[in-house]
Amino acid sequence: MKSYRKELWFQVPTRRAFINITGDVEQCLAESGIREGLVLVNAMHITASVFINDDESGLHHDYEKWLEKLAPHEPVSQYRHNVGEDNADAHMKRQIMGREVVVAVTGGRLDFGTWERIFYGEFDGRRKKRVLVKIIGE
Amino acid sequence: MKSYRKELWFQVPTRRAFINITGDVEQCLAESGIREGLVLVNAMHITASVFINDDESGLHHDYEKWLEKLAPHEPVSQYRHNVGEDNADAHMKRQIMGREVVVAVTGGRLDFGTWERIFYGEFDGRRKKRVLVKIIGE
Amino acid sequence: MKSYRKELWFQVPTRRAFINITGDVEQCLAESGIREGLVLVNAMHITASVFINDDESGLHHDYEKWLEKLAPHEPVSQYRHNVGEDNADAHMKRQIMGREVVVAVTGGRLDFGTWERIFYGEFDGRRKKRVLVKIIGE
Numbered sequence: 557m558k559s560y561r562k563e564l565w566f567q568v569p570t571r572r573a574f575i576n577i578t579g580d581v582e583q584c585l586a587e588s589g590i591r592e593g594l595v596l597v598n599a600m601h602i603t604a605s606v607f608i609n610d611d612e613s614g615l616h617h618d619y620e621k622w623l624e625k626l627a628p629h630e631p632v633s634q635y636r637h638n639v640g641e642d643n644a645d646a647h648m649k650r651q652i653m654g655r656e657v658v659v660a661v662t663g664g665r666l667d668f669g670t671w672e673r674i675f676y677g678e679f680d681g682r683r684k685k686r687v688l689v690k691i692i693g694e
Numbered sequence: 695m696k697s698y699r700k701e702l703w704f705q706v707p708t709r710r711a712f713i714n715i716t717g718d719v720e721q722c723l724a725e726s727g728i729r730e731g732l733v734l735v736n737a738m739h740i741t742a743s744v745f746i747n748d749d750e751s752g753l754h755h756d757y758e759k760w761l762e763k764l765a766p767h768e769p770v771s772q773y774r775h776n777v778g779e780d781n782a783d784a785h786m787k788r789q790i791m792g793r794e795v796v797v798a799v800t801g802g803r804l805d806f807g808t809w810e811r812i813f814y815g816e817f818d819g820r821r822k823k824r825v826l827v828k829i830i831g832e
Numbered sequence: 833m834k835s836y837r838k839e840l841w842f843q844v845p846t847r848r849a850f851i852n853i854t855g856d857v858e859q860c861l862a863e864s865g866i867r868e869g870l871v872l873v874n875a876m877h878i879t880a881s882v883f884i885n886d887d888e889s890g891l892h893h894d895y896e897k898w899l900e901k902l903a904p905h906e907p908v909s910q911y912r913h914n915v916g917e918d919n920a921d922a923h924m925k926r927q928i929m930g931r932e933v934v935v936a937v938t939g940g941r942l943d944f945g946t947w948e949r950i951f952y953g954e955f956d957g958r959r960k961k962r963v964l965v966k967i968i969g970e
Contacts, residue, residue, distance in 0.1 A: 557695055557833055557970050559868040561938055592697040596934050600945030602885045608793050609740045614774035618782050636890035644894050651929055653789055655884050658734050658796050658934050660828035662699055669738030690936035694695050695833055730835040746931050747878045752912035756920050791927055796872050796934050798966035800837055807876030832833050
């Protein structure tokens, strides 16, 4: 069994953003030399997500609006977590969008459907944060 | 390490449905000959889910109603994604229900609790779509 | 390839609770002797979750309140699943928080960000329930 590990680093200038990291994960897979196995891609921070969906700006706008409706940022005082913090909503948004994805590796490639793309979802940006790519297989 | 791959295909006649695919995944596992490892089962489309819950029709009705409340299909004009599309809500419902499940394989069987069953959740049906089953182990 | 399996058992006296199980999973990993691989930690019951977030009591209070707003327990008659049951809401809360987490193992340790902790989320307690820890690797 082979294994591979890499951290991807981000510093998003806004509070929230969705970043397509499919190319970065593909590069990790190429570096690993693994042809059959599983890739784990996970946020290493509890106010961010890794998820798979469409790379379409209208949809991302809809997600932003929808998540804000389900878990509003303001008033920050509505959350008990927000004592010296203002990111309780980010912990909730991240649960809906998910911490991680596991993707099959087949023939040395991400085994994806036509529109599947991997995203880093930031819900409390403006500081350095990272994503882990771990690959196991042969 | 052994690996196994299969696609399961669906054409759901309605917009939304939940289909129990536990038997299909068990058959994949038997075909793979793998006795210890992990099974990944994931939707290959971004408007569908794979999730684990109860095979109970009342609950499925409740899920349908609940998901429609959290991410309504109509009015379709409320979503910026719906330019020539009407499935923005399906992308949201799929995030709540999840893209994938990872299940342990022990002694050649799905290592499940009493009521655990694997479902394909369709939120934008009436066309051909597929699920990936990838198994790694020994 | 090595593999390891253990069940963690819980009997939560209240309907709902969040329990930090990071130490239990670390002990499983030490027992497994696996240094590179993946850990799967999943609820074996469909009204409970395993998720990763912050060990902060204010946040847990916020999660409780938020989940109750998105999927209220009462009136129990609003759910078709609640025929002889009163836990339909627990099946929904568990979908939002997730069934499972997959965590990388690097150098014999859980490969975690600073604040990442693994939780068992109970949404229908007062009976014996369990979590599966499955580890594969080398």
